[in-house]
Amino acid sequence: MKTNLFDSIKLKEMDQVRLMNRTDHKYWFHFDHLQELLQSINGNYYILKIDGETEFPYTTTYYDTTKNRMFTDHHNGKLNRYKVRRRSYVYSKISFLEVKFKSNKGRTIKKRIPAEFGNISFTEHENEFLSNHIPFNCNDLQPSLMNEFSRLTLVNKNFKERCTIDLNLQFKIADRKVALENLVIVEIKSNGNTGISLLAMSLRNQRIKVSSFSKYCVGRTVTDPDLKRNNFKRKIRSIEKTIQIKNNLYNIN
Template sequence: MAPEILNILYSFNSVRLEEMDRVKLMDRYDTKYLLPANRIPDLLKLMLGRYRVLEINNERISSYTTVYLDTPDFTCFNQHVTERTGRLKVRFRTYNTTGNSFLEIKKKTKKGRTVKWRIENSPSENSFNATATEFIKTRVPNDPESLKPVLENNFKRITFTGFDTSERITLDLDISYASPDGKSAELPLVAILELKCRGLAARSPFSKLIKQFSIYPTGFSKYCIGCAMLHDLPLKNILKPKILLLNRIENEYNGSLSA
């Protein structure tokens, strides 16, 4: 991690994990932004004094590992790229900083909200136990036994919350992917910024703040991009505009280094 980022991060007021319970936001609106990773220091300076940063075990940057599950014909991926109402993601997520692992289900509602459910579980288990099976059956139309690991995603995350607002902002970086057949890909030059709030993003203080930074909302799924990069799927060309956007951001990063 760049020393400049760490220096700025430790200038923020911190918030403990227990205090973040009030902004878990398991039912929320999501808004995502993409930016070159070398613009992170300027973004942090803009946020300094307005937001607190999550600190766990004296660390302000946390490591995550996500294992996404899908059917043999990639039902979840197909529903996402075609923007089907009620689309789902099923995943194991391990919070490496704390060691906690959860089986999580995310659903996009017809009103555009993201709803998330989760139970404690581990991706190291070879099959779903009775609790996990019932958890999936009550929320996912697919047979739990048809869901298999198709993509691993590793990244680092910085989490912010306001002093007196219910919004949460996450900044993901050092993003990498691996498939079960041994393929891998990385997005080291791109950062993903996400605003999570109970109400519409347009009313969020952060949404107004980020306009000063000249980056704009864009739909983006780490899962779908990873699948498009590592799997030969019929519908992956739908994501070509997103791949081109990633290329432009990487070119902007490289261009700023050579300027």
């Protein structure tokens, strides 16, 4: 995968396009399509580069209630729903505790605070933050899923759009581990008033359509056979077909 044709951008410069209140559009496809996609847009986007690197490892710990309220809300298509996660940037050893709220108007609103790298339990300060932003009892939250992936980050040159490209995604909880090899997830993030996205046009030209993809919901579905998951079965089957899995790795009957 060649990324050297992109002009680079520094992490500090990306503050211009944080987009904590935004609209999101996701696409996912087989890795074989990625190089052509990158070549079609390299003149219009910057790529994040740190110390000469453009691909960075991430880890995430998600939390849910003991009765899996947040997963169930997503499964049932409930609007005004939440996710709680601890996102860690492995390369820089920085972590944030984040609350993502999906409104009934389709907007994603993210709140976050710095967190201790490598710690998955909540501090007093983190409990206070959560109490202010979620309708659940913090004492009822527990780790429900971990994931790992690597990410490329693009910013269009008018600083109105940020795009993430995620690779090498794998999920784990307890003794269960599932890797989605050859899957690429692209997310285009904007304030909703940016006009036509060149990246979206390039994806469309490759016949890659917008399709929802929640790492949390997919990960929990494939690692926990006891969860209600009827509404996600079709999504999992489509993922298997896209990345050309011959056997059913997900144990969904």
